[in-house]
């Protein structure tokens with residue numbers, strides 16, 4: 328049955344990477360999925376604690392010497408998805424097999440498959456078993472309370488500093504070349520506790536490779552009202568007003584939703600006021616702030632209240648003050664009544680055909696981030712941009728040959744290793760073009776049957792969407808349609824200064840100590856945002872709202888993040 332589902336999805340024109348990531352391994356977090364996630368509030372960020380002692384453990388062997396048997400096999404515990412074929416796929420993966428050949432180190436994968444709750448239960452059971460696999464690849468920071476730091480404090484994983492120094496020349500060179508990566512991977516005590524997929528964020532290609540969504544607008548509607556793509560809040564207002572009043576879908580009805588705010592899309596306008604949702608770095612002061620606890624937020628609310636009262640935005644919250652989901656927005660997109668929304672770069676492929684059934688003139692255009700009303704910069708609202716991946720790879724205390732594990736993983740950080748993991752084998756699954764980009768071969772794109780599934784052959788070579796440790800290797804532009812690439816390039820063109828670094832450790836315990844475990848700051852903010860925007864609560868009460876947040880402990884919370892940020896800056 329799954330076989331048929333995958334085939335049907337492919338027939339519907341979904342990208343193959345998406346089919347696989349839906350049907351199979353959801354390993355790397357922010358991969359494109361068919362729905363847009365809401366802007367994440369960093370109000371409660373579980374992360375690694377870091378108060379552990381940093382007594383360096385002397386390596387038992389001499390520096391860099393091979394200290395493991397020739398036929399060594401390491402157990403590799405890895406977070407899988409729901410597809411039944413997945414355990415077979417990892418064992419067959421050509422790129423991984425090449426890495427085993429190159430290093431002479433064998434991998435025995437234990438792929439944990441099932442729905443999220445089921446695999447989470449298995450993961451926690453493994454961690455309380457006192458019998459750990461050699462290598463653990465998981466969303467450790469999210470799945471284990473206290474994250475990687477706590478795994479170390481609880482005696483489950485080992486510190487990696489000496490291994491990196493003595494057995495990992497590739498990773499060592501990367502950390503020397505990119506000081507920002509070294510700063511982000513180490514904790515405040517200078518300990519390295521995990522490996523991860525690294526992105527140096529040093530150029531637009533790096534950013535594009537982790538950019539999936541942004542503002543989308545109906546290009547044909549813009550043409551119908553004789554306007555161009557908006558770049559400022561004032562231009563947005565004029566365009567949305569024209570969408571509302573000039574019947575751009577041409578059906579003679581006043582049925583347009585000029586901006587559909589489903590899936591948390593309103594936060595995309597926050598950067599116009601030099602703030603982000605939740606914890607952020609204030610670009611005007613360099614201090615940590617909380618977007619919804621600022622005077623700037625009042626300006627945002629004032630504008631949104633005006634837009635709402637004139638019918639320019641809709642679908643923000645439901646009656647329980649939960650964000651309206653992307654399914655509602657989809658109905659309006661397909662119904663030819665949504666003029667702009669928070670969309671994925673694949674919307675030309677996945678949404679436009681549906682709109683065309685309703686309106687033969689339909690077309691889409693990507694819209695750049697809004698210029699700041701305060702300094703004309705374009706800040707991104709994408710708080711997920713990070714040098715480090717959500718998936719982390721640790722070596723357990725039960726690993727008999729940690730030097731072998733380090734050697735294996737170090738090869739993944741080499742250029743050849745990265746290519747094996749991302750593209751497979753040159754001449755078989757991919758070719759390198761004259762301009763240095765890479766493309767899949769015809770054979771790689773051919774859809775094959777595989778156990779209970781069916782997907783392009785390239786996924787038996789490499790699964791680029793799985794977050795094995797490596798640097799800057801991504802299956803990007805060469806295999807994407809041009810509109811997708813152009814949209815990502817447009818959305819990647821932005822300042823990142825306001826993003827609170829993902830590498831900083833703030834634990835749930837620290838969070839609870841500041842505001843109380845039962846506190847619901849996020850819920851209060853959501854309710855008050857909707858009331859201010861709809862006018863149910865007048866903006867003259869904004870100071871009362873700030874007072875309430877203060878009483879709820881928001882300043883203590885900001886202080887926790889400020890302290891952690893100061894320690895991070897001192898690394």
Ligand SMILES: [Ca+2]
Nearest residue numbers: 574578580582
């Ligand atoms: Ca209309």
